[in-house]
Each structure stands twice: as C-alpha cells, then as structure tokens.
Amino acid sequence: MIDEAVLDDADALARVDREGSLRVLASAGAQVRAALSAEHDLERVRDDGRPRSVLVAGLGGSAVVGDVVAALAGAGSSVPVQRRKGGPLPGWVGPLDLVLAVSMSGRAPEPLQIAAEAARRGARLVSVCREGSPLADVTARARGTVLAVPRNGVPGVPAAGSRTGLWSLLAPVLLACGAADVLDLDAHDLGLAADRLDEEAETCRPASPGFVNPAKVLALELDGVVPVVLSDGDAAEAAAARVVSMLARTARVPAVRGTLPDDAGDVVSLFDGQFVGGAGSAGGPGGGAGVDPIFADPFLDGPPGPQLRLLLLSDTEDVPHAGPVRAVASHAGVRVSELAAPPGRPLQRLATLVARTDFAATYLALGGSIDPSRSVHLADLREVWASGDGATP
Missing domain, CATH: 3.40.50.10490 (Glucose-6-phosphate isomerase like protein; domain 1)
Structure with missing residues (x-):
C-alpha cells in the first residue's frame, strides 16, 4: 500500500x-x-x-x-x-x-x-x-x-x-x-x-503535490489493484506493452494488456470474476459483482481481495471503442483510469503516454517503499542464467 x-x-x-x-x-x-x-x-x-x-x-x-x-x-x-x-x-x-x-x-x-x-x-x-x-x-x-x-x-x-x-x-x-x-x-x-x-x-516532478501531479494520482489509483491495460491506437498499443513491463519490473505489480476492439470481449468477461465485487466474494448470484467493498464486513465477508482496475490508453482524438467498454465497466462496478494523449505527431503522443505511465509505475514502487532499481529475485535469476543454465534476461 x-x-x-x-x-x-x-x-x-x-x-x-x-x-x-x-x-x-x-x-x-x-x-x-x-x-x-x-x-x-x-x-x-x-x-x-x-x-x-x-x-x-x-x-x-x-x-x-x-x-x-x-x-x-x-x-x-x-x-x-x-x-x-x-x-x-x-x-x-x-x-x-x-x-x-x-x-x-x-x-x-x-x-x-x-x-x-x-x-x-x-x-x-x-x-x-x-x-x-x-x-x-x-x-x-x-x-x-x-x-x-x-x-x-x-x-x-x-x-x-x-x-x-x-x-x-x-x-x-x-x-x-x-x-x-x-x-x-x-x-x-x-x-x-x-x-x-x-x-x-x-508536470510529474517529485516536488509536485499529489493532488496536482497526474502520475502520482495514477499511482494511487493503481495501488492494491489488478491492472488491466486496454489500448486504442497503434502508439497506445506500444505504450501498453511498456506499462505492463514497468509495473512488473519497477512496481512489482502483475498486469495484463489488450487492444481495442480485439480484446474487449476477453476483458469484459473478467467483470464476472473473482476480482470484481466485495470482500471475500467471487461474485454475486449470476456471476455479478458481490458486496460493495465500502459496506463489506471483514468478519462476515472475509478480508478484501485485490480488485480489478481498468486502465484505458488512447492515442487517437476519437475513441469509438472505449465507450462501450467504459459503460459496461461502470455497470459492473469496475473502476476505470483513463489516459489520452494530447494531439500531435504519433511520436509525440507516444512520448506522453510512456512518460506519464513510467512516472506512475515508479511512484507506485516508491510509495510502497520499494527501490525500483533493485530486485533480489531478478539478481538471483541472472546469476543462475550467467552460470550457463540459460540466457540472460
């Protein structure tokens, strides 16, 4: 946390x-x-x-x-x-x-x-x-x-x-x-x-207060959740790959990604699962969301589990595919974070998406007292690989 x-x-x-x-x-x-x-x-x-x-x-x-x-x-x-x-x-x-x-x-x-x-x-x-x-x-x-x-x-x-x-x-x-x-x-x-x-x-500098720093805001939104990253647009797809890698290697947070509209069905199917709903709930009757975490009783409902959060990345001015997914997520009680790149050349839009999420992943690590540059287990893995048992990561 x-x-x-x-x-x-x-x-x-x-x-x-x-x-x-x-x-x-x-x-x-x-x-x-x-x-x-x-x-x-x-x-x-x-x-x-x-x-x-x-x-x-x-x-x-x-x-x-x-x-x-x-x-x-x-x-x-x-x-x-x-x-x-x-x-x-x-x-x-x-x-x-x-x-x-x-x-x-x-x-x-x-x-x-x-x-x-x-x-x-x-x-x-x-x-x-x-x-x-x-x-x-x-x-x-x-x-x-x-x-x-x-x-x-x-x-x-x-x-x-x-x-x-x-x-x-x-x-x-x-x-x-x-x-x-x-x-x-x-x-x-x-x-x-x-x-x-x-x-x-x-904009994302360390001295900038959390309530006006968009990277710190995004880090707080991704704290303690299971992020699912959906991209709309070619540059956003590349940025999504970077986000998943940075969340894993920097913040030690597992995440998955997909593209719109191709993977919309796979993602909304997750809204019926165990990562949506209340404490200790794998979903209500019919596969819907369980008890709202706000009203959950830790003694009756069990400890709260990690909740799914949708992160929508877009590098296009018009986002025709995100609207339906956003609506279904709202109905299912799934919270959504969105990041749309400002207008500009494709490389400019990509730069915004990558930089913002790079800072967010790093703040997510640092806010949890994790040094993003050091992983004991990654160092161990590199030692094993260096010994000749495989390739270097």
Whole structure:
C-alpha cells in the first residue's frame, strides 16, 4: 500500500530511490537530444535504401523498442516490422532485410546471437549499444552500422539501464528507420518528442503535490489493484506493452494488456470474476459483482481481495471503442483510469503516454517503499542464467 506521506515528500522519495530512477526518467528529453547531437553515421543506411522488411531484436527493457517501431510503421506500412526477443533468426531474413539489434550493454546473448547470424547471411545490420561491446564488434566485423549509446549518459544524471534509459536506445533506432525510409520521421519529430518528454517531466516532478501531479494520482489509483491495460491506437498499443513491463519490473505489480476492439470481449468477461465485487466474494448470484467493498464486513465477508482496475490508453482524438467498454465497466462496478494523449505527431503522443505511465509505475514502487532499481529475485535469476543454465534476461 502506498504511503501518501512518502509520495508527497521529495526527500523521502529520494531516500527510497537510491539509484535515482526518477532523475533518469526526467532526463528522457535529454536522452533524445543527446542522440540527435551524436555523430551517428547513417549515410550507408540511407544509401542502401528501403529494406524488404525490418526485424528488431531486443530483450528486457530493450524489447519495447521493437513495439514502438512496429506501432509507428502502422498496419498499412509497405515494410513489415517484426520483433524478436530471443530464439534463432527467422529463416526468411536475408540480404534484402534490415536487422536492428538493440542492447544497452551490448552483451545480451539473444540480440548478439541474432546479429551474428544476420551478419552470416549478409543481412543489413544496425546495432544500438555501447562502443567496444561484443555487439559492436560483431556489427563492425560485418561492416554494419553501430549507433553508440554514450557510456556516461546525460551529465548530472545517474547511469541509466535499458529500462529507465529507453529513449537513449529508441532515438537512434528511430533515426536509422527514418534514414532507411521505413518510418516517416526525422530529427524534427524527435525534437518535438523531446519537448513533450520535458513537459511530462516538469508536470510529474517529485516536488509536485499529489493532488496536482497526474502520475502520482495514477499511482494511487493503481495501488492494491489488478491492472488491466486496454489500448486504442497503434502508439497506445506500444505504450501498453511498456506499462505492463514497468509495473512488473519497477512496481512489482502483475498486469495484463489488450487492444481495442480485439480484446474487449476477453476483458469484459473478467467483470464476472473473482476480482470484481466485495470482500471475500467471487461474485454475486449470476456471476455479478458481490458486496460493495465500502459496506463489506471483514468478519462476515472475509478480508478484501485485490480488485480489478481498468486502465484505458488512447492515442487517437476519437475513441469509438472505449465507450462501450467504459459503460459496461461502470455497470459492473469496475473502476476505470483513463489516459489520452494530447494531439500531435504519433511520436509525440507516444512520448506522453510512456512518460506519464513510467512516472506512475515508479511512484507506485516508491510509495510502497520499494527501490525500483533493485530486485533480489531478478539478481538471483541472472546469476543462475550467467552460470550457463540459460540466457540472460
């Protein structure tokens, strides 16, 4: 449960946030500008022209990069975009295809293996990683393009991992996709997105009181519930994938996601289940909601269980699909949180959705005295994998 006193005390937040996650998130706009000011050599990417298809390989916090590229390309793109977290390189990838391998450290085995196989097949290869890393070496030997991530990140900001440093990975990838004529965007679009990220950082800053800070408000709404994230629009779908990942890895909260209208039926079916209704209730007669939690008696009805909460994300001005779901949720007694991106270019709208929910997930962790940068069990898992029993997450 969130301690609201901690949430509204910037010093208390800083004591829990020992690795400075909030400061790194606030540097998202600066991460984009650092990528724009870097001397990335995209001439060869541009000269090679539009590829037959694009495959984006990324794992963990880097995986959402592929979701964003696919979202910005859209369903109507003439260049198919596929995402790959691990496993072998698909058999159809060849010299006409572009493989983008993304890893902050440049050491993640899966992107590294995919890059090596892409090089063997003669595919066009672009890597976003640290200079001098194994991934950079594989790419250089294949005469591919290495878009280096700065080792020191943004001056005055703690070092970013792939989760909090998303935009330092995403910006070079988007520049490469623009140069390859896969996406209709350029440095100007990235500059507009950086401005939007700066606006969100100011709005959601730690010193901003909870009643006017939209990220803190959303964190309170997601406290102690089972979030179900529904997206409407391509950019919102990519943002939903990011939200679920951030809730799990940052706030330690399990969440599921779906898209509208495809998954509306699956989601409203949950309204008849055990996560809707009163304390200790799996639903009233006929599968309806049980006792209202406000009137529940903990002695007669049992302790309250986690309740489902719907989070609607939209990146479109007109939301024709959300209305019916919202109405059914209201009738079933399911509470709804909504976040609609302000008008702008697709990348701007995506930036708003990602930044707002990134801050909310981090405040949800910090308000519950959880350091978002440290997970004992994730560290244990990495140790096991590093011992040779599997791949690194």
